[in-house]
Amino acid sequence: MTEAVMTSRDRVLKMLSGEKVSPVPCWSGVGNVTTAGLDKLGYDFATVHHDAEMMAKAAMSTYEIYGFEVVTFPFDLCLEAEILGCEMNPYADTKELLYPTIKVKSKNTVEDLRAMAKDPSTATKGRLPQLKEVVKIIREKHGNDVAIASYVLGPFTLGGQIDELEPLLKNSFKKPEETAEYLDALADIIIVIGNELRNMGIDIITTREMGATTDVLSPRVFKKIIMPPLKKIAQSQTGPSVLHICGAVLPIIDMMVEAGFDALSIDSKTPMNEVRERVGDEVVICGNFNPFLALNNGEASDAYNMVAECIKSGVNSVHPGCDIWPSAKSENMEAMIRACREIRP
Amino acid sequence: MDQAKKDELEKKLAEGVVEFDDDEVKEASEEWVATGEDTYDAIFDGLVTGMEEVGRLFATQEYFVPEMLMAADSLYIGLDIMRPHMVPRDTGVKGTVVIGTVQGDVHDIGKNIVKMMFDVAGFQVFDLGRDVPLEDFLKKQLETNSDIVCLSAMMTTTMMGMPKVIEMIKEKNPTCKILIGGAPITDDVADKFGADGTANDATNALEEAIKMIVALKDIQKEASKN
Numbered sequence: 178m179t180e181a182v183m184t185s186r187d188r189v190l191k192m193l194s195g196e197k198v199s200p201v202p203c204w205s206g207v208g209n210v211t212t213a214g215l216d217k218l219g220y221d222f223a224t225v226h227h228d229a230e231m232m233a234k235a236a237m238s239t240y241e242i243y244g245f246e247v248v249t250f251p252f253d254l255c256l257e258a259e260i261l262g263c264e265m266n267p268y269a270d271t272k273e274l275l276y277p278t279i280k281v282k283s284k285n286t287v288e289d290l291r292a293m294a295k296d297p298s299t300a301t302k303g304r305l306p307q308l309k310e311v312v313k314i315i316r317e318k319h320g321n322d323v324a325i326a327s328y329v330l331g332p333f334t335l336g337g338q339i340d341e342l343e344p345l346l347k348n349s350f351k352k353p354e355e356t357a358e359y360l361d362a363l364a365d366i367i368i369v370i371g372n373e374l375r376n377m378g379i380d381i382i383t384t385r386e387m388g389a390t391t392d393v394l395s396p397r398v399f400k401k402i403i404m405p406p407l408k409k410i411a412q413s414q415t416g417p418s419v420l421h422i423c424g425a426v427l428p429i430i431d432m433m434v435e436a437g438f439d440a441l442s443i444d445s446k447t448p449m450n451e452v453r454e455r456v457g458d459e460v461v462i463c464g465n466f467n468p469f470l471a472l473n474n475g476e477a478s479d480a481y482n483m484v485a486e487c488i489k490s491g492v493n494s495v496h497p498g499c500d501i502w503p504s505a506k507s508e509n510m511e512a513m514i515r516a517c518r519e520i521r522p
Numbered sequence: 523m524d525q526a527k528k529d530e531l532e533k534k535l536a537e538g539v540v541e542f543d544d545d546e547v548k549e550a551s552e553e554w555v556a557t558g559e560d561t562y563d564a565i566f567d568g569l570v571t572g573m574e575e576v577g578r579l580f581a582t583q584e585y586f587v588p589e590m591l592m593a594a595d596s597l598y599i600g601l602d603i604m605r606p607h608m609v610p611r612d613t614g615v616k617g618t619v620v621i622g623t624v625q626g627d628v629h630d631i632g633k634n635i636v637k638m639m640f641d642v643a644g645f646q647v648f649d650l651g652r653d654v655p656l657e658d659f660l661k662k663q664l665e666t667n668s669d670i671v672c673l674s675a676m677m678t679t680t681m682m683g684m685p686k687v688i689e690m691i692k693e694k695n696p697t698c699k700i701l702i703g704g705a706p707i708t709d710d711v712a713d714k715f716g717a718d719g720t721a722n723d724a725t726n727a728l729e730e731a732i733k734m735i736v737a738l739k740d741i742q743k744e745a746s747k748n
């Protein structure tokens with residue numbers, strides 16, 4: 178198969194399998210829906226989270242408008258939490274676009290979580306049936322032309338969604354055994370949900386453990402209580418998998434590699450050159466431009482230059498450091514894609 | 523209590539906070555209170571000195587958020603024991619603060635640390651929590667007639683709510699001072715939003731607040747002279 182006729186799905190999956198792909202793919206395993214896409218569809222952000230057709234169309238819009246090489250959904254961090262009994266706030270009544278948050282926390286105990294992980298009905302709860310529908314709609318329209326991606330939260334980040342974060346943070350230090358047990362139980366839930374996402378036909382699953390970044394937790398605590406459940410999640414993967422942690426993660430980059438995902442996704446606070454030096458050429462790294470600075474704040478030329486810099490610094494694919502802010506400017510989105518097509522490492 | 527004893531207890535309090543040793547802080551605080559003396563120095567040269575060291579360790583990445591939160595817990599233990607025995611200072615500023623993280627934003631770790639500094643300084647603090655509807659800041663300000671309103675936001679989207687709150691409050695109560703902060707807030711942003719100040723960490727936040735209150739008191743004095 179020559180590269181010219183490869184679909185973007187082929188390109189992204191090939192890249193994640195460790196092969197070099199030229200020009201580098203431009204994709205994101207985390208949020209990338211834009212206001213431009215929503216406006217074109219006439220959708221209000223708050224209404225797309227709980228409707229399969231709207232979610233599918235919104236998710237496809239970044240691929241369709243700009244040629245971004247993936248379709249990613251959902252757009253919020255509440256999927257698992259809802260399954261566990263939390264109530265989410267989509268901010269239906271505000272004029273501004275806001276990311277959904279958890280309004281009512283479910284505060285599940287370890288026993289609760291263990292029981293739910295064993296209960297087959299867990300895989301049918303919350304928005305999981307809706308996501309299944311979303312995959313169908315996307316495949317009907319685009320077949321296997323584009324990769325479909327979704328994500329799960331890492332256990333620590335999920336713990337901060339379903340319960341108060343401060344005690345969890347303190348207990349990670351004060352009561353490491355108890356906390357490890359809790360995170361292990363959450364990992365089992367995440368595995369159940371991840372497996373269901375694979376069953377639906379989702380190609381790529383990113384595990385987002387942003388709550389455990391080195392801006393928050395020490396490398397020592399990361400090693401002791403974050404690593405074991407992350408490894409467990411990595412081992413459960415039956416298809417392409419990515420670990421995403423934002424912030425300055427250089428002190429934990431070796432552990433991130435050791436966790437065992439197919440690829441890592443990092444943000445602009447972690448210098449790519451140094452990462453390459455540390456981990457070698459074999460590790461697949463997706464990154465690492467600052468989406469807000471490149472796509473919202475700057476001019477199109479800034480976006481182009483930041484993406485070019487990313488490619489030069491040795492990423493396997495261009496990937497924003499965190500969610501693309503929906504209000505990203507169209508010219509900048511286009512410049513990002515152009516840079517990916519034009520610049521060679 | 524002689525100076526040597528004072529120094530010893532202050533040191534114990536500071537170290538207790540740095541090492542989040544709740545028992546040590548409790549013991550030293552009780553010992554100080556038992557002497558019947560003013561606890562002002564114990565709070566500021568003991569607990570607060572410890573917390574400043576914690577801030578330094580946090581900045582150099584020796585401490586992380588859990589350590590900071592545990593140190594804060596130790597500090598509150600000492601504060602609860604000693605604050606009722608602190609002699610109010612004439613020169614010391616006392617203020618009322620309304621604080622919260624703006625709507626759409628659940629990042630409240632930083633806000634809670636800033637709040638702690640106000641608690642330490644003896645301010646009366648009304649904490650509205652996180653994800654606070656914008657009008658609630660105005661409501662609480664009017665209800666409490668607070669000197670200062672503190673707004674926190676960690677996201678470039680949610681910080682856009684700040685100028686709206688500032689406008690609402692300034693319209694009803696132009697003398698109320700507004701301090702804003704959080705990762706995306708720079709001096710320029712604070713200026714553009716019409717805030718009275720910003721600070722990049724909790725200690726600086728307190729300093730800014732004290733300056734504002736001093737300025738407010740000066741204005742009031744001027745006004746009463748005329």
Ligand code: B12
Nearest residue numbers: 392499627628629630631632674677678702703704723727
């Ligand atoms: C922990 C965290 C979370 C936790 C929050 C838990 C909680 N209860 O707080 C969770 C996992 C829930 C979370 C969720 C999200 N997050 Co978050 N998160 C962070 C993270 C890693 C750390 C923030 C933190 O607590 N720092 C430690 C404290 C001590 O520092 P601080 O907050 O800066 O506070 C200090 C100063 O700023 C100042 N200060 C703070 N407030 C005030 C107020 C006043 C008045 C003053 C004077 C000073 C002041 O003093 C404080 C003490 O020194 C940051 C990245 C980072 N390194 O900052 C991202 C980050 C803030 N998150 C981000 C994003 C995008 C999100 C999500 C939207 C992801 C998503 N797709 O849904 C959601 C949003 C949810 C929502 N709607 O709010 C982005 C924001 C990007 C941007 N520029 O807008 C960041 C920067 C990460 C990144 N690189 O992309 N997040």
